[in-house]
Amino acid sequence: MKLEGWHFVIVIALALLLFGAPRLPGLARSAGQSLRIFRSEVRQMKDENPAPAPETPAPAAAAYAAPPAPAAPAAPDSVQKGQISGT
Secondary structure, three states: OOOOHHHHHHHHHHHHHHHOOOOHHHHHHHHHHHHHHHHHHHHHHHHHOOOOOOOOOOOHHHHOOOOOOOOOOOOOHHHHOOOOOOO
């Protein structure tokens, strides 16, 4: 749903009807004060719990090294000695 300019006009008109013009500045002031308190608390939490140090990256050569080649299967003893069976 896309909000357009006339949606905001309706919301403001409803706020004026529900709360009245004299109370709106007080509501905005208390919302701003609450936001300031929230930001200061978040900043204080970040100061108390610093982020862990980033790990050092692995060397580039090791990161792109080819995997070891698979070992060739061992031949049976009879083939290694030059004896071929089955003929």
